[in-house]
Amino acid sequence: MELKVKDFDDYQKTYDDSVKNPEEFWEGIAETFFWKKKWTNVLSWDFDKPDIKWFENGKVNISENCLDRHIYNNGDKPAIIWEPNDPSEAARILSYKQLLEKVEQFANVLKNNGVRKGDRVCIYLPMVPELPIAILACARIGAIHSVVFGGFSAQSISDRINDAQCSLVITADGGFRGSKVIELKSIVDDALVTCDSVEKVIVLTRARIGVSMIKGRDVWWEDEIHKVESQGNPVCPAEEMDAEDTLFILYTSGSTGKPKGVVHTTGGYMVYTGYTFSNVFQYNPEEIFFCTADIGWITGHSYIVYGPLSQGATSVMFEGVPTWPDAGRMWDIVEKHKVNILYTAPTAIRSLMAAGDEYVDGKDLSSITKLGSVGEPINEEAWNWYNEKVGKGKAPIVDTWWQTENGGILISPIAGVTPTKPGYAMLPLPGVQPVLVDEKGKVLEGNGVSGNLCIKFPWPGMLRTTWGDHERCRQTYFSTYKGMYFTGDGCLRDEDGHYRITGRVDDVLNVSGHRIGTAELENAINMHSDVVESAIVGYPHPVKGQGIYAFVILDNVHHDEDLTRKDINATVSRIIGAIAKPDIIQFVPDLPKTRSGKIMRRILRKIVEGDLGSIGDVSTLLDPSIVEEIKDGAAKMK
Ligand code: WTA
Numbered sequence: 082m083e084l085k086v087k088d089f090d091d092y093q094k095t096y097d098d099s100v101k102n103p104e105e106f107w108e109g110i111a112e113t114f115f116w117k118k119k120w121t122n123v124l125s126w127d128f129d130k131p132d133i134k135w136f137e138n139g140k141v142n143i144s145e146n147c148l149d150r151h152i153y154n155n156g157d158k159p160a161i162i163w164e165p166n167d168p169s170e171a172a173r174i175l176s177y178k179q180l181l182e183k184v185e186q187f188a189n190v191l192k193n194n195g196v197r198k199g200d201r202v203c204i205y206l207p208m209v210p211e212l213p214i215a216i217l218a219c220a221r222i223g224a225i226h227s228v229v230f231g232g233f234s235a236q237s238i239s240d241r242i243n244d245a246q247c248s249l250v251i252t253a254d255g256g257f258r259g260s261k262v263i264e265l266k267s268i269v270d271d272a273l274v275t276c277d278s279v280e281k282v283i284v285l286t287r288a289r290i291g292v293s294m295i296k297g298r299d300v301w302w303e304d305e306i307h308k309v310e311s312q313g314n315p316v317c318p319a320e321e322m323d324a325e326d327t328l329f330i331l332y333t334s335g336s337t338g339k340p341k342g343v344v345h346t347t348g349g350y351m352v353y354t355g356y357t358f359s360n361v362f363q364y365n366p367e368e369i370f371f372c373t374a375d376i377g378w379i380t381g382h383s384y385i386v387y388g389p390l391s392q393g394a395t396s397v398m399f400e401g402v403p404t405w406p407d408a409g410r411m412w413d414i415v416e417k418h419k420v421n422i423l424y425t426a427p428t429a430i431r432s433l434m435a436a437g438d439e440y441v442d443g444k445d446l447s448s449i450t451k452l453g454s455v456g457e458p459i460n461e462e463a464w465n466w467y468n469e470k471v472g473k474g475k476a477p478i479v480d481t482w483w484q485t486e487n488g489g490i491l492i493s494p495i496a497g498v499t500p501t502k503p504g505y506a507m508l509p510l511p512g513v514q515p516v517l518v519d520e521k522g523k524v525l526e527g528n529g530v531s532g533n534l535c536i537k538f539p540w541p542g543m544l545r546t547t548w549g550d551h552e553r554c555r556q557t558y559f560s561t562y563k564g565m566y567f568t569g570d571g572c573l574r575d576e577d578g579h580y581r582i583t584g585r586v587d588d589v590l591n592v593s594g595h596r597i598g599t600a601e602l603e604n605a606i607n608m609h610s611d612v613v614e615s616a617i618v619g620y621p622h623p624v625k626g627q628g629i630y631a632f633v634i635l636d637n638v639h640h641d642e643d644l645t646r647k648d649i650n651a652t653v654s655r656i657i658g659a660i661a662k663p664d665i666i667q668f669v670p671d672l673p674k675t676r677s678g679k680i681m682r683r684i685l686r687k688i689v690e691g692d693l694g695s696i697g698d699v700s701t702l703l704d705p706s707i708v709e710e711i712k713d714g715a716a717k718m719k
Pocket of ligand 1: 480482584
């Protein structure tokens with residue numbers, strides 16, 4: 082079966098077929114992959130439990146699909162082009178053959194260090210080729226990887242390690258990001274003080290900084306590779322995995338509690354990421370694909386590693402940041418590696434746009450034929466700039482909507498096939514059945530409606546559970562509306578049936594495309610010894626999309642407010658990571674609460690959005706006068 086639709090008529094026909102006969106549709110897609118043993122049943126599902134199984138009893142290994150199956154015809158084709166942080170350092174190119182060799186080698190390193198099928202491995206690495214190598218090596222032997230983004234703190238790492246009971250950690254001495262060196266190993270050392278499950282740490286040399294190495298626990302990546310070489314570099318056959326065996330865990334923030342470990346399984350995730358990569362980007366075999374995400378997030382998992390590699394594509398990965406050494410860096414990379422398809426986030430577009438056109442004008446972007454956007458709503462101004470300055474009005478922009486829990490893109494234009502409109506994710510991909518529901522759960526039929534976005538039928542890439550806590554998965558995603566997966570996003574379907582995602586309707590913020598849970602952040606702030614209580618809301622931010630606004634009640638002791646703000650930021654950095662630091666901290670004597678003590682975030686949101694006219698009735702509050710006081714204080718903050 083052809084994965085790419087040919088034109089809009091073909092899309093419509095394929096879509097209709099996929100709804101009428103979903104099992105037949107997905108079976109056709111799955112057959113384009115390499116299975117060690119075919120499934121006996123395409124799908125069984127029950128959203129109430131939830132219990133979802135795709136390609137039951139099928140046996141498969143995703144690393145074999147990403148590597149081995151391309152070797153015969155495309156062994157010398159570049160699989161990964163790696164661009165270092167420092168533009169004067171040489172780029173590295175790994176062909177499919179070379180990548181396979183490295184993956185097998187490192188898979189043997191993992192085995193030598195006691196890792197077995199089903200064991201959990203935490204990966205805390207910078208954006209270097211060894212990161213996808215480590216991921217694919219885990220997949221090869223059936224170990225479950227849990228990648229932790231390099232911007233998270235020691236505390237966040239240890240929470241994730243303990244939750245998944247990881248037995249091994251893969252890290253580096255340090256990593257480069259722009260002008261900074263991040264001391265990854267030292268952060269891991271702090272994390273491991275409270276992690277009893279970890280037996281081994283493999284440390285890659287990248288930044289060449291001094292690190293402490295603990296005898297019996299810590300080993301060097303390079304030494305371990307030498308050992309495998311001296312064993313004669315044996316091959317490492319790909320473990321036979323069940324389609325429903327867990328491939329990886331990725332932690333993500335929700336509206337309550339600590340981040341949860343989203344579980345993706347092998348067969349469905351492979352089929353879904355490969356299919357959506359090929360179809361959405363209309364990937365042609367000679368094209369160079371550059372996704373600027375960090376592999377620490379789902380976008381990097383699905384569209385730097387698994388999706389492109391399962392399709393035999395050339396995937397560019399970049400170690401640094403788009404604004405270093407200057408705001409032209411991304412365009413330099415496009416020029417240097419002749420990138421054809423660029424997939425980035427609105428926050429990056431806005432920051433490069435703000436830096437000035439002089440950084441993009443004059444760069445040779447003639448290789449670009451298709452553009453993508455992901456992670457947050459894209460505003461019209463950024464969309465137009467991306468279209469004109471980067472795509473020169475000729476490259477279709479696919480505004481791809483999806484979530485960590487979804488595995489891959491759900492609602493998006495198909496490049497060059499679907500018409501596009503700024504700010505619109507347009508139409509569901511084949512196999513995806515979105516519905517809009519009102520607060521009461523009534524399905525809103527027809528066009529020109531807006532409501533909460535749900536998906537009423539399973540797709541292969543969806544999460545199966547949250548690690549160690551199935552009930553939490555049910556509660557979070559499958560209990561709000563019976564028989565449906567609830568996304569947490571609001572959405573509009575216009576008169577033409579086109580979808581526009583309007584943002585989260587729950588207490589999750591999206592700051593520079595990163596998900597931040599308000600409860601998690603409030604808990605971190607409340608750890609500060611001077612803080613009595615806090616409330617977090619998002620506010621419109623010109624570059625980040627949403628900024629973090631913290632209302633904080635301090636104890637009665639006199640405080641130097643500027644110093645306390647710094648202390649609160651330091652506390653947040655330590656407990657979660659610097660990405661969660663509030664942009665604005667306003668000290669308040671109290672918070673607007675109902676008589677039962679519930680914080681009225683709606684009111685706080687209106688205040689920070691400057692929408693004072695629609696605050697509404699405050700007479701039911703415990704202390705209505707507090708609203709005026711907070712308003713006055715907020716007016717002084719900006
Ligand atoms: C938001 C990132 C508007 C949305 C892949 C979702 C978007 C959350 C878009 C998931 C888009 C993602 N337009 N909003 N194209 N893409 N979002 O889990 O609110 O990091 O629920 O996955 O980002 O973020 P996550």
